[in-house]
Amino acid sequence: MTDVLMIAGSTPKATVVAAAVDKFRQLGARVHLVGNFKVADVDADLGWATVRKVPAVAPASKHVQRKTDAMRFPERLWFHLERDRTAQAAVRAAELVVALDNRAVYSAWRVAQSRRQPEVCFGLAAGLRALEKRLETGAAQPEHVPGALTAATDGLRRRVRTLPADLLRNATGPLALRSRVGARAWRAAVSAPGVPDSLRMTATEQVIEGMWLAGRQSGALVTARAAAEKLADPAIKAQLLDNVASKVIRNGRTPANLTDAVTAYLDLADRRHTAGDLTAAADALLHAMKLAFHRVVHIDQVSSPLAADPAAFTAPFRKSTAASAVVRPKGRLTPAAAPPRDRPLRLLVATTSNANFLHLIRSYYEANPDVELRFLDMAEHPGMKRLNGAAQRHVEHRLGGEPLFAHGVEQQLRPYLDWADTVFVDWCVAPAALFTVVDPGDTRIVVRLHSYEAFTRWPHMMDFSRVDDVVFVADHIRDLSVASVPGLAGEHAPRTHVIDNGMDLANFRRMKDPATRFNLGLVGIGQVAKDPLWALKVLKQLRERDERYRLFLIGGDMGRPSNAAKAYARKLEKALRPLVESGAVVRVGSTDDVPGALEDVGVILSTSVREGCHVGLMEGAASGAVPVVRDWPFFAGRENGAGTLYPAEWIVGTPEAAVERVLSLTASDESWRNAGKLATEHALTTWDWPVVRLDFDRLLFDR
Incomplete structure (x- = not known):
């Protein structure tokens, strides 16, 4: 005799259940009913082996009540089934589990997760077919009961192949995927062989969403990779990897699977290009570019994989036939003419x-x-x-x-x-x-x-x-x-x-009050790349030595074009609030008179992680402020960087080194003014427009 467990999330229709139970019993089954339903609406004369409504009584404590109130109904149903002795006895006896409705699918999945014996089905018709098949094949009980992970994986592979996509949500909630066993089981299920691509995609997306909500972001990436390896359709593969990568980017971080997602789109672009579908090839190639060069990956954080290894980062584009076709040189029919000698x-x-x-x-x-x-x-x-x-x-x-x-x-x-x-x-x-x-x-x-x-x-x-x-x-x-x-x-x-940026620096040379030597300045904090938090570290250490040091922030507030930038801006504002209140930081804000604002700055900082040429730093140097330049991390240790753009003595590698340079050069009014004078001379003889315009003349006139 086969034990059949029916799980109901709501009261089943009496006439439908009566007919089905009669058929199950005719096939020699013993039928148990558990779940959430009205007991009065269940016909006790149908010959049930068990009829158990949960919860049988109200929760014993307010803690349990609050816990269950926070759950979705499918999870709450399983919570009560798992703690009810009568229901658990029926679960342990079951060889075939039938979820009667959507709300019962999650509980049926959890039963499959606990042991290998029960076969899990959705709906009475599927349950009857499964029982008939068992009788036809003479299914025997296994000699041993495998572990929970094996049981879950086996059941889930069947579930992915047969369960309607919208019902997967009931079995892939964060409660199920918060456990290591549940996460590993679903990862194995979505990477199982023989699952159609479209269904694998749907199931994987549900699992990834559940893992994300359960706090398993790294697990979501691993699951996406595992499922993607089994996908035959390159478009579905690229979309799956893109979905999870974009989710990480929206959270303000660089996804670990970025290269996988970019490469998948490039492979798709190459296939479409070879097939002559240029519209689809262009679309796939643009998706690859938008992912690879997303501002969160390079602009709105303090690190960049492109800066870390430019050749390696762009290698997938060099290998792509479609990407190579886009930049294939067409040349020009006529060489550029020399500048005219007889007219302007x-x-x-x-x-x-x-x-x-x-x-x-x-x-x-x-x-x-x-x-x-x-x-x-x-x-x-x-x-x-x-x-x-x-x-x-x-x-x-x-x-x-x-x-x-x-x-x-x-x-x-x-x-x-x-x-x-x-x-x-x-x-x-x-x-x-x-x-x-x-x-x-x-x-x-x-x-x-x-x-x-x-x-x-x-x-x-x-x-x-x-x-x-x-x-x-x-x-x-x-x-x-x-x-x-x-x-x-x-x-x-x-x-x-x-060629340096053209700057009118002569107007920045100003006389400074003696007290200005204790004022640090930072021009421009509108981007994460400026990394003003680094300046606050320097200020904190300086004020531990001498509270006369202050920081002047010149320029508007930080922009917030992405969640990464928003996160940095929130952290910055939190750090600034007490410093502004105490007077340690002065927010000058946006101004049309930067030379005037720099009159109050005695030490000009460049704290950026990357710069082309830091105009604000150069303007500060021209004003007579002493330059302290962080060795921009994007280029530190390379042949060229901040140390080759500016005099080597301006460069510091750490906040501690910056503190020592500031203390040394501002130790006395004389040392500070001498250092400022040297900075002004260097700025005016190197970057001022009368100097730089000669380079532009040579460029434009071939002189």
Whole structure:
């Protein structure tokens, strides 16, 4: 005789159950009913072996009541079944378990998790078929009872194949997946062989969600990887890995499976590209780029896998046939013409929305009789703005499709290319990429790459064979870019130059009050990369020696474009609150008069994890403040970095070293003023516009 356990999450329909119980008994089964139902609505004359409603009595303590109130109903049902002796006796006797409704599925799954004997089904019809099959095959009891994990895995493999997707939620809640056994069992189930891809995907997503809610984020990543290895459909595989990676990114962290997810999309892009489906290939490639170069991964944290090993990080893109096709050099039919000798140079300066670093360049060359200058802000032209934002069409065109995209670019840019001798594009982002879509004729194309762009996808969407010169603001940015961007190396690569940002520093030289030597200054805390918390460590240690030291924060509050940035900003605000109240920190805020604000700063800090060239630091040095520069971690230990951009004595590796430099140089008014004077001289003779403009003249006029 077979013991059949029916679990009900609500009162079953009497007529349906009566007919089913009669059939079960005709097949020689002993039928038990447990769960949550109205006992009065259950016909006791059907010949039940057990009828047990749970909970039989109200919870004995308020603690248990609060605990069960916090549970979802399926979890609460199992909680009571597990603690009821009569119900547990029926569970131990069961050889076949039938979940009568959605709310009972979780409990049926937990029964399967406890031992191997019971077969678990959903619905009366499935239960009857299972019993008939047992009788036909003469299923025998196993000689031994395997452990809980084996039992769970066996049952779950059947569940993944047969259970409707929406019911999986009842068996993959955080309560089940909080235990190691439950998590391992579901991981084994979703990676079991023979499960259709679509069902494996659905089940894995439910398990990952449950693990996430249960606090098992690393387990969710492992589960995604295990399931992905068994997926045959590359699109489903990429989507699964993307889903869990994006979940980690939304939480403000770099996912451990980032490379797996990026590679899966690149593999998909390669397959679609080979098959000639260029739209799908472009879509997959863009997904790979958006994941790989997400701002949380590189911009909104104090570390970056790209900075740690640029060649290794971008290696999957170099290996991808689709990604390689996007940056394949097309070259130009005509070499760029030399600057004219018989008329002014026609110079087009182009950007989109951000002209912050162009003011001196524009004003100088607009007044230069040897130059005829035009300025183009693409954000102000609707047609160009649309093309800049059409990343899908852009990539599809570079793969060999979307001919209308190139036609649109030709219409928008050809009048400017025909007029200009030289195009200077500031920021290596969408506008720069757009200028390489069409053959520039004999017009020279110059692109300036600052720092931010090196951590974005745009340099990986450009044909650098149509760029004549790339200007970097520092050697370490050039090193990083050349190591990570395929188009910047090889026979078709453009010439590269390092030219400092143009700055009007003469206006920053100011007289400072003697008390200013105890005032530290930090210009700009708007990004996580500025890492102002490092400055607070320095301030804390200084004030332990001398409470006269204060910190002046010049600039607006930190932006919060992502959860990673929000988390850093919250931590910063919490640390700042008592320091501001005590007067140890002065928040100057945004100001149009930075030279005036720097009059109150005696020591200028650069605490960033990365910079191209730290303009605020250079302005502070020009004002006569003593520079203390953190060895920017993104570039520390490399051939070039903060130590090659600035005098070596300015550089410190730790907050402790920064404290010692500050104490040494501010020990007396004389030592502080002498150090400030040297800093001013270095700034004005190295980075002031009259010096830097000579480099731009040499670049533009080939002098």
